[in-house]
């Protein structure tokens with residue numbers, strides 16, 4: 114499949130600060146690509162360079178197989194976290210206003226159905242719930258019928274149900290063959306939606322691939338977590354790492370590990386067994402937690 118975005122040695126400096134440090138990656142057509150990382154990692158700067166909003170210090174960005182140019186951005190839609198909306202317009206009027214900016218806008222009725230805006234289409238666009246507002250902003254991002262859509266933390270602040278509804282919506286957009294670039298602070302969201310992720314840390318990509326292949330590559334087995342209190346006065350003869358209030362062991366042989374713990378007199382009360390997730394991956398790769 115063709116690459117919709119190709120980035121080579123992309124760098125952005127602000128004075129002496131190297132915000133994005135020579136990163137390279139490609140995003141395949143029709144895929145959902147997630148850019149992840151802690152605060153200050155360089156995600157927004159990277160996305161804004163891809164969106165044509167911030168000028169790179171150096172490096173190359175190709176869109177749809179050609180060097181990025183103003184004309185190619187007509188095929189791009191962007192859902193901003195903060196979009197200025199005009200006062201006293203309903204959702205329907207806001208959609209019509211944004212559609213009027215384009216020669217060939219998407220069919221509004223289809224967007225209303227896709228983004229489930231029908232229930233609140235006559236409401237003031239500035240007086241919507243968080244989930245409703247995000248769905249409307251997504252419809253606005255799709256109003257020029259783009260082939261490539263940027264979603265910047267689209268579910269931040271939404272309740273779990275509204276987040277899940279939004280995930281379904283992203284799935285529906287993907288099913289239309291559009292390519293999606295997503296930033297999110299929610300690792301479950303990235304794991305659920307993204308075909309490929311890149312984890313940024315201090316301006317560099319520290320891991321890139323599909324969530325499942327990255328997890329399989331870095332974690333063979335399961336994680337066993339035990340409260341630290343269980344270890345008081347015991348000498349543990351197994352490799353583990355300390356987390357906040359518990360220790361964590363990675364094992365491929367769960368039976369054997371549990372037997373070893375019991376043989377060393379370590380109680381298993383409060384034990385949890387889990388598969389590694391993207392938070393664990395980030396911690397392993399960088400030595401610090403993805404969220405503070």
Ligand SMILES: Nc1ncnc2c1ncn2[C@@H]1O[C@H](COP(=O)(O)OP(=O)(O)OP(=O)(O)O)[C@@H](O)[C@H]1O
Nearest residue numbers: 127130131132150151152153154155156157158159
């Ligand atoms: N316009 C700017 N001028 C100076 N420094 C900037 C500017 N924009 C970003 N930075 C700095 O560049 C680094 C990367 O910032 P960026 O906003 O890209 O990170 P981020 O990963 O998006 O973080 P967050 O999750 O907090 O939004 C940070 O150290 C930030 O302070």
